[in-house]
Amino acid sequence: MKRPFAALRALGRGYASSRGHHALRSDEAQCRDAKQGSDITGLKDLDHIDAEGRRELVFGALASMSDVAAHRRIAAEYPAISESLMRAASQQLCNVATLGGNLLQRTRCVYFRGVESFACNKRKPGSGCAAQRGNDRGHALLGGSSACIAVYPGDFAVALVAFDAC
Numbered sequence: 001m002k003r004p005f006a007a008l009r010a011l012g013r014g015y016a017s018s019r020g021h022h023a024l025r026s027d028e029a030q031c032r033d034a035k036q037g038s039d040i041t042g043l044k045d046l047d048h049i050d051a052e053g054r055r056e057l058v059f060g061a062l063a064s065m066s067d068v069a070a071h072r073r074i075a076a077e078y079p080a081i082s083e084s085l086m087r088a089a090s091q092q093l094c095n096v097a098t099l100g101g102n103l104l105q106r107t108r109c110v111y112f113r114g115v116e117s118f119a120c121n122k123r124k125p126g127s128g129c130a131a132q133r134g135n136d137r138g139h140a141l142l143g144g145s146s147a148c149i150a151v152y153p154g155d156f157a158v159a160l161v162a163f164d165a166c
Contacts, residue, residue: 046100049074057081057165061100065156066091068099080162084155102156109150110135121147 040046046062051073059068068074069085089097111118111130119128129148131139139149 047098059099062098064095065089065097065099065102066094069094078159078163080159081156084159088155099156102154105152105154107150108153109139112150122150 041062043062046060047064047067048058048060049063049068049071050058051071057074057078065085065088069082071082075082085099085102086094088094088102106112107122109120109122109131111120111134112122114120116123118130118134121127121129129150131149136149139151144151
């Protein structure tokens with residue numbers, strides 16, 4: 001398991017990817033060199049789900065969203081987690097989408113993902129936030145700041161915070 005991550009560290013930068021379609025689109029938008037990526041889909045034991053502990057749930061980064069959501073104990077005792085995963089996407093996507101990919105989503109701001117000519121403090125600190133005066137549909141009503149109104153797009157992390165997960 002350490003080899004792909006060691007290769008990324010040796011490059012000084014890079015990213016891990018599994019089977020998400022979203023990652024492929026953002027790779028293009030961020031002009032990532034294919035040599036900087038490492039496919040972690042085949043790594044053993046990263047798809048585990050352990051819900052048998054008295055006070056903890058343990059998920060592997062490659063566990064599918066649908067497998068976690070359908071787990072008997074999680075659905076019964078942690079319905080917010082189960083529902084956040086099942087309502088995040090279509091059934092087809094939930095069957096292949098991973099928990100790691102869901103948690104590592106990038107913001108969906110069109111200015112962040114757009115061309116360099118738009119001001120974006122996430123992409124270039126100090127440049128401003130074009131969304132504050134432009135297309136801001138889907139951005140923060142609560143939780144934004146004067147520097148940026150784009151927010152994290154996932155529901156699973158919100159459910160984890162509600163259960164005080166760390």
